[in-house]
Amino acid sequence: MxxxxxxxxxxxxxxxxxxxxxxxxxPPIYAGRPDHPEILKGEALAEWERMVPLMEQMGxxxxxxxxxxxxxxxxxxxxxEAKRMLDKTxxxxxxxxxxxxxxxxxxxxxxxxxxxxxxxxxLGITPVSRAKLNVESRIMRKTGPVLKVRA
Numbered sequence: 622m623x624x625x626x627x628x629x630x631x632x633x634x635x636x637x638x639x640x641x642x643x644x645x646x647x648p649p650i651y652a653g654r655p656d657h658p659e660i661l662k663g664e665a666l667a668e669w670e671r672m673v674p675l676m677e678q679m680g681x682x683x684x685x686x687x688x689x690x691x692x693x694x695x696x697x698x699x700x701x702e703a704k705r706m707l708d709k710t711x712x713x714x715x716x717x718x719x720x721x722x723x724x725x726x727x728x729x730x731x732x733x734x735x736x737x738x739x740x741x742x743x744l745g746i747t748p749v750s751r752a753k754l755n756v757e758s759r760i761m762r763k764t765g766p767v768l769k770v771r772a
Contacts, residue, residue: 631681632745655687665691665698672746681745693740696733703730 631652633639654677657669672690676682707726714724741747 629745631683632750635680635745651684652682653684654682655684655690658687658691661691661694663698664701665694668694668697676744676746679745679751686744689740689743693737693744696737696740699733700730700737703733 630639630644654673657666657673661669669690672694673682676690703726707724707730710724710726712724712727713721716722738747742750745751
């Protein structure tokens with residue numbers, strides 16, 4: 622479908638621009654903490670456990686978003702793994718003919734980042750998408766609140 626993508630209702634609510642008459646017939650969204658998918662392990666599971674409380678505080682976490690959040694977390698793990706491997710091997714390598722070429726892991730890292738970034742945009746957690754939210758940040762440091770966003 623051409624045109625701009627439709628902004629999810631929770632994002633509109635967080636921005637303070639939700640207009641119910643424009644969203645008649647929309648299926649109900651169930652807020653709450655989804656259970657993590659069993660397939661998430663290691664770095665991906667750690668990212669899930671880090672992001673869920675943050676998204677709850679932002680007011681954008683929904684049970685129906687579990688799949689895209691899992692995709693985000695898996696992309697994070699793939700990105701980290703590709704980065705670790707690149708740190709060991711370098712971005713330049715030689716092929717079977719001893720020609721110098723770019724390491725194929727560079728593309729793996731870039732593809733993982735693209736998936737990570739796309740999922741982050743959909744979840745409303747990129748700096749640009751967060752800047753559009755009209756919610757007070759409740760992210761706490763050890764000393765207390767860090768800042769308020771468009772209170």
